[in-house]
Amino acid sequence: MGKKSVSSWTPWIGDVPLKDLCPSLFRLDRDKRCKVFHRLYRSSGVLVRNWDWSRQPSTGQEIVELARLYEKLDSVSFSGQSDCWSWTGSEDGIYSVGAVKNLFVAEKDVSNLYILDWCKWIPTKCNIFAWRAGLDRLPTAVAFRRRGIFLEETLCPFCSENEETVDHIFTACSFTPVIWQHLSAWCRVPFLYAFSFKDLMEFQHYSGLSGKGKEILHGLIIIGCWSLWRRRNDLKFNNKVARMEDVIAEVKSFGFL
Known part of the structure; x- marks a missing residue:
């Protein structure tokens, strides 16, 4: 994925925002509006983590959240392409009303639902x-x-x-x-x-x-x-x-x- 326009603490890894997953670390970040590329970039093929903490994480909760954050980041691979939103509800990743309808129908058993033949000429x-x-x-x-x-x-x-x-x-x-x-x-x-x-x-x-x-x-x-x-x-x-x-x-x- 790209990383130049995605906010670092938003839900860009999974469905939960990183600020909710690691609230203690979020409070330590000096720039809470930073983008992903501010915090993560490659140098000589190596992924560099560039944090800007108000102080180094030191409490037990902060250390646990830091390990959780690193685990999340290690599961992601970055590309040089432009950022874009992708919806998991369809195979092509494109959100549409039709795709939402198909998702609801696919997850619902309608085999026993009653369907009335609508008569057009009566009130x-x-x-x-x-x-x-x-x-x-x-x-x-x-x-x-x-x-x-x-x-x-x-x-x-x-x-x-x-x-x-x-x-x-x-x-x-x-x-x-x-x-x-x-x-x-x-x-x-x-x-x-x-x-x-x-x-x-x-x-x-x-x-x-x-x-x-x-x-x-x-x-x-x-x-x-x-x-x-x-x-x-x-x-x-x-x-x-x-x-x-x-x-x-x-x-x-x-x-x-």
Whole structure:
């Protein structure tokens, strides 16, 4: 490496600045802004260490730090090239946003992450809702309990038969299959039968539709789930009776648009 513009006490050897690695020696240096070439240079092929201490290191801590410093310096080889920064996160040593992204992805296991097929023709809020539901991030009774918040009532507000979870509300509740049956008949696809919310989000791939028809079906299913959640909130917080006809009508109104 070069040494003409690099500050001597900065992190030019490893990730820790030398001033932090050898704080006692740093206090002894008369010129704390000195460059590497002020302290280290070659003479007749020999590396010369040119220190400028306010006094010679003498205490036990200073001697230990001096040995540590020499060990660090002996591990470095110098060149006559100009100084440059090199980033260890990429093979070419060049820092970039793309390189940082690749580094994060390489170190993270994403095999179990949920990826939602974003539907472009429906409102953004509906896509965000579906994304949160797929990650099981909706505020259901069971989700609250996982976070240490215990509610008096944890049963599904629609059927009062099972605990309220994302999968139960949208696939297992007795209130729900009628909605999917109407949607399947209206779109002329096989009966929509799902065991989980993720099954709903993938149904368009197995519906027999293609192109724009598949995208429309996917959007209608998301709208159906969003409308169901709205009815759930009205029932739970406003004591408003939930009617499947309202959900079906809302889904069809979006479909006609």
